[in-house]
Amino acid sequence: MGGAGGAAAEAARDAADRGSGAVYLVESPALDEYQADRYLAAVEVVCRRAGPDVILFGAGDVGRELAPRLAHRLGGALVTDCVGIRADGGEIVFTRPVYGGKAMAEVAAGRGPFVATVRPRVFDPAPSGGAAAEVVPVEVALDGVAARTRVVERQAEDKAGPSLEEARVIVSGGRGVGGPEGFGMLEELAGLLGAALGASRAAVDAGWAPAAWQVGQTGKIVAPDLYIAIGISGASQHLAGISAAKHVVAVNKDPEAPIYKRAELGVAADYRQVVPALTRKLRERLAR
Amino acid sequence: MRIVVCVKQVLDPELPQRDFRLDPDGKEAAPGRASRVISTFDEIALEVALQLREKAGGGQVTALTLGGKPAEEALRKALAMTADAAVRVDDDGLGAPGEGLGRLDGFAVAAVLAAAIRRLGGADLVLCGRQAADTDAGQVGLLLAEELGVPTVASAVSGEPAGEAVRLKRETPGGYEVVEARLPALATVTNADVNVPRIPKVKDVMASFKKPLTVWTAADLGVDPAATAPRVALRRLFIPERETACEMVGGDSPEAQAEALAERILALKVLETRGWRHAGAGLRFRPGGGAGQAASGTDRRRPRPGGVPGR
Known part of the structure; x- marks a missing residue:
C-alpha cells in the first residue's frame, strides 16, 4: 500500500513476482505520507478480507509500530523481532532474542491470526521469477479515518549512504575512538565502502555521535554482511544489535576485549594508525 | 498535565553474558547477583515526563507498575527522580503462573495497565518505554494505546506542551520530526542525548518515602484473571552458543x-x-543543539565533554 505515485504498484508487481499467492494493492493519496492511523486502517481492511493465519511485517520503524496495533484490532496473537520461523507439529514456532540477546526464546501462538515482525535482513529475499501472482486492487475509504497525529516539523539530514538497518556494510565506532574527530576517520572508510556509520552507546553517551547512529539492543538492530567495529569493546547489549551480522571485523587496542569473541578478524592496534592505512589499501585495491 | 509513566522492574540488563544464567526450570533468567532496576527505556520515559512537567510549569507525574511487592523498589526510584505518585498493581494470580518470561503477554499487561489508568481517572499523556529490557518485545505501549483508543506516537525522545496537544520529537533516519497529538495521547519513548535519566538527589530520595504509593489488586480494577492468559506460549528458552574463533x-x-x-x-x-x-565535508552532527534540547538543571548521569569543535 502507498500513495498514488505508483511506487506501491511497483512494489506490488515485485511481490507478485516473488512467489506470492496473491497481492493486494491499496493506493490512495491519503497514504502519500506515512501516518500510522491511516496505514493501520488500510492494512486492517486487507487483512480482514484476505483472512490470513499469519501476518508478517519487517521489524523496521513502520512494522514495529503497526504490528502490535493491528494484532490488537484483529484479536490475534503477537510476536516481535523474530529471527527464525519454523513449522513444528502443526504449530508455527518463532525464535526471537530476549534479555538483550543473551538468550533466545521459542514462541508459539495459541490463537490466530498470528502477527509477527521479522528482523530486517535476517532472511534472504524470496527469489523473483516464475508465475506472477495476480495483483488485486483494494479500495479502502480512508477519508473517514481521522489522522490523529500530524507532523508539524521535519528535518531531514542531507546524509549520503544507506540506513543502518538496510546497510550491507557498517563502520561503527565506540569509546576507543576517543572523540568526535575520530568519527571523521571512520566516515572516510564508510564513504569508500558505501557503508552506513554506526556507534556504540558509549560513543553516543559521550556525545561523539548522534543517538540515531546507535547500534545495539537499545539502538538499531542491524544485520549487515560486514560490520567493522572500531574501538568498540563489545558490551552484550551492543553484540545483541549485531547478532545477525554475517562477518564482524574489529580494531581494538585491547586484545582481551569481548568484541573479539564475536569478530572473525581482528587487529589489536591503535585505530588511528590502522584505519587510515586500511582505507588507503582498500581504495587502491577497489580502484576507487 | 497529568502524565502516567508505565514502568517495569527487570533484572539489570547490564549483567554481562558470562554471568547470565537461566533458572533451573529454564523459563526465565536466574536472578543470581543481578540487581533489579527500572527497565532502561521506562526510566528514560520517566525522564521525558519529568522534563515535560518542568516545561509545562506544573502537572503530575504518576509512575505505574504491574508486579509483585519487590517492584515497589522501582516505584521508589521513580518517586526519588521526583515523580509525584506511584501505583503498583499486584500481579498475583495473573497470566500463566510458573511460565516465567512467558507468564504474561503484552495484551494482558496492556489490559491491566489500561484498567489502572481508568481507575486513576485517566491521563492526559501516557508514556511507556519503547521495549522492556527482558522481553525486548516492544508491545505493551502500542497495545495500551489501542486499549485506551488514544492518538499514538512511537519512539519519541522529548516533548513540549502545546495547549490541548503535545508535540513530540522523534528521531528519523538521519534527522528528526516533530509530531503533534491531541490529548489524551500515548507515546513510546526511546533514548537520545536529551533524555539521559537524572540521578536522584539525596533530598529527593528522602522525600520519596513520604510520597503516596498505592497498591491495587486485579480484583480492585475489575480485571478477570482468566482474561489475562497469554495468547502465545513460551516453548523453549536457551542461551545461544556463539563464540567465534577470531583470527588476529x-x-x-x-x-x-x-x-x-x-x-x-x-x-x-x-x-x-x-x-x-x-554531499558536504565532515560530519553534520553537532551535539548540544536543536529543538527539544533539555533545559533542565538536573544532574546528569553521564556527563559529556564540551561540544564538537567546529570544522
Whole structure:
C-alpha cells in the first residue's frame, strides 16, 4: 500500500513476482505520507478480507509500530523481532532474542491470526521469477479515518549512504575512538565502502555521535554482511544489535576485549594508525 | 498535565553474558547477583515526563507498575527522580503462573495497565518505554494505546506542551520530526542525548518515602484473571552458543597490519563495487543543539565533554 505515485504498484508487481499467492494493492493519496492511523486502517481492511493465519511485517520503524496495533484490532496473537520461523507439529514456532540477546526464546501462538515482525535482513529475499501472482486492487475509504497525529516539523539530514538497518556494510565506532574527530576517520572508510556509520552507546553517551547512529539492543538492530567495529569493546547489549551480522571485523587496542569473541578478524592496534592505512589499501585495491 | 509513566522492574540488563544464567526450570533468567532496576527505556520515559512537567510549569507525574511487592523498589526510584505518585498493581494470580518470561503477554499487561489508568481517572499523556529490557518485545505501549483508543506516537525522545496537544520529537533516519497529538495521547519513548535519566538527589530520595504509593489488586480494577492468559506460549528458552574463533591479523607495523586486514576483508567477497561521498565535508552532527534540547538543571548521569569543535 502507498500513495498514488505508483511506487506501491511497483512494489506490488515485485511481490507478485516473488512467489506470492496473491497481492493486494491499496493506493490512495491519503497514504502519500506515512501516518500510522491511516496505514493501520488500510492494512486492517486487507487483512480482514484476505483472512490470513499469519501476518508478517519487517521489524523496521513502520512494522514495529503497526504490528502490535493491528494484532490488537484483529484479536490475534503477537510476536516481535523474530529471527527464525519454523513449522513444528502443526504449530508455527518463532525464535526471537530476549534479555538483550543473551538468550533466545521459542514462541508459539495459541490463537490466530498470528502477527509477527521479522528482523530486517535476517532472511534472504524470496527469489523473483516464475508465475506472477495476480495483483488485486483494494479500495479502502480512508477519508473517514481521522489522522490523529500530524507532523508539524521535519528535518531531514542531507546524509549520503544507506540506513543502518538496510546497510550491507557498517563502520561503527565506540569509546576507543576517543572523540568526535575520530568519527571523521571512520566516515572516510564508510564513504569508500558505501557503508552506513554506526556507534556504540558509549560513543553516543559521550556525545561523539548522534543517538540515531546507535547500534545495539537499545539502538538499531542491524544485520549487515560486514560490520567493522572500531574501538568498540563489545558490551552484550551492543553484540545483541549485531547478532545477525554475517562477518564482524574489529580494531581494538585491547586484545582481551569481548568484541573479539564475536569478530572473525581482528587487529589489536591503535585505530588511528590502522584505519587510515586500511582505507588507503582498500581504495587502491577497489580502484576507487 | 497529568502524565502516567508505565514502568517495569527487570533484572539489570547490564549483567554481562558470562554471568547470565537461566533458572533451573529454564523459563526465565536466574536472578543470581543481578540487581533489579527500572527497565532502561521506562526510566528514560520517566525522564521525558519529568522534563515535560518542568516545561509545562506544573502537572503530575504518576509512575505505574504491574508486579509483585519487590517492584515497589522501582516505584521508589521513580518517586526519588521526583515523580509525584506511584501505583503498583499486584500481579498475583495473573497470566500463566510458573511460565516465567512467558507468564504474561503484552495484551494482558496492556489490559491491566489500561484498567489502572481508568481507575486513576485517566491521563492526559501516557508514556511507556519503547521495549522492556527482558522481553525486548516492544508491545505493551502500542497495545495500551489501542486499549485506551488514544492518538499514538512511537519512539519519541522529548516533548513540549502545546495547549490541548503535545508535540513530540522523534528521531528519523538521519534527522528528526516533530509530531503533534491531541490529548489524551500515548507515546513510546526511546533514548537520545536529551533524555539521559537524572540521578536522584539525596533530598529527593528522602522525600520519596513520604510520597503516596498505592497498591491495587486485579480484583480492585475489575480485571478477570482468566482474561489475562497469554495468547502465545513460551516453548523453549536457551542461551545461544556463539563464540567465534577470531583470527588476529598480525604485522610489523600498522601499515603491514592494515594491508593484511585489507586482503582478508576483500577475501570475504562482501564489498560492493561503488562507494558514496558525503554531499558536504565532515560530519553534520553537532551535539548540544536543536529543538527539544533539555533545559533542565538536573544532574546528569553521564556527563559529556564540551561540544564538537567546529570544522
